[in-house]
Amino acid sequence: MGLGSDMYRQQILDHYKNPRNYGELEDPTFTHVGENPMCGDEIRMDVQLADDGETIERVAFRGDGCAISQASASMLSGELAGTTLAELHEMDRDDVIDMLGVDISPMRVKCAVLAEKVAQDGAEIYQGDLDVDKTTTED
């Protein structure tokens, strides 16, 4: 039995152990939370938009849960800075899996995409197109 693992490559583990942009923003444009109760994964994301109201300037997150969900949030928080809300809405699960750079087994996709869905739902709520308290990717 070797140490090798398909999903737990160095990059994932590094982001899990040393999450980037972890914490809160002082003055976020919007904040949204996501939770997968069966897994116990939680993510709370703060997003700050530039003055154009369209470009994401900064993202911070806090959370708890498995390495896949938390590493995904950490990586996404970096990716999103500089993109627009329109670009955020265009992201899909394949983009997330590309970003993670590892094979995600089918049962774990919901963990991988939680952060992305939290960002997207947060933006939609901010834009007045959605009305939910919490996002989940569990169903």
Added chain:
Amino acid sequence: MSQRNLEALDVGAIREAFPILQREFNGEQLVYLDNAATTQTPDPVIDAMSDYYREYNANVHRGIHHLSQEASIAYEEAHDRVAEFIGASGGREEIVFTKNTTEAENLVAYAWGLNELGPGDEIVLTEMEHHASLVTWQQIGKRTGAEVKYIRIDDDGRLDMDHAADLITDDTAMVSAVHVSNTLGTVNPVSDLVDIAHDHDALAFIDGAQAVPNRPVDVEAIDADFYAFSGHKMAGPTGIGVLYGKKAVLEAMQPYLYGGDMITKVTYEESTWNDLPWKFEAGTPQIAEAVGLVAAIDYLEDIGMDRIEAHEQELARYAYEQLGAEPDVEIYGPEPGPDRGGLVGFNLEGVHAHDLASIMNDHAVAIRAGDHCTQPLHDKLGVAASARASFYVYNTTAEIDELAVAIDNARQLFA
């Protein structure tokens, strides 16, 4: 208990009956330690079911032709065999086939609970109930106005029986308790609980999903009014479960599902109900699965339930020692002993249970990770999820060594 005198299982020979155990993933042989979720199926069970389909597949009860007669006899006698297996002296009339334990729980909740419960009544559960009983009685409580109360567990994961004695009163109408916890491994003193329930004229439902597969169970010694278990956790097929009910209790109950086979006489205005147990088995039942369940019971009894229990206890003890030796592993539930079953729930510090299960899967080690359908219990334990290794007749200490190596790999990856 004289388990020391029991002859150990010939696991090598047993494994030959389970072809699935030979599967390999990426060159590594499967180590299947998810038996509390579903056990694997031995050849005699698979053969019995395929014989049924090859030789005597037909609908039951109503056919005049040969095939239907053979299928009917096999299906009806399956009830007798199950009754004998769990010590139900009333025979087939006390054995209702359901889809699984969950449906058995719902059958009683709907057929008895909705009709008999109301405001002022109390339903007493334990804090370690599986969602199968917890959610069911919680919702029946909401619909009827009956109040649901929970018997506390102590720090070792055992039921607080003093609390049970306080909680169960003359207002209690139903006590529903798990026999062996699927999360903590605790073997509950169910006959004591049933006694307390009966002292207050309450009925007692025992969830035996994790007990019947791996220890001798005598429903009359427990004196349970209802007792339920699932075929797929005891070397049998999916799609069949058992509800045992005392004859007098079942007789007094209304049906749960309506339709064919559960009636005797039907007019456009009225229907009358068939005898037990058919009153509770509407429509075409799970015939092949009943045949498979009988084969599973024969298979297990051939090995001997007391030997199976001893084997599981030995594996649980070994796992407890192997995993528990490390300070970063927390094991839930009581220490190994007669009141602990053969499953070990645990967490590795700093590694989410799902990550642990994924890493194990990379090494073909199959364990469970999640809330194991006991979310409130996990809340109480203060964790979102736990990992669980659970054993059956074909597991070996060598496989537990593999589990320990895989845990060590996870530990190093996440260090």
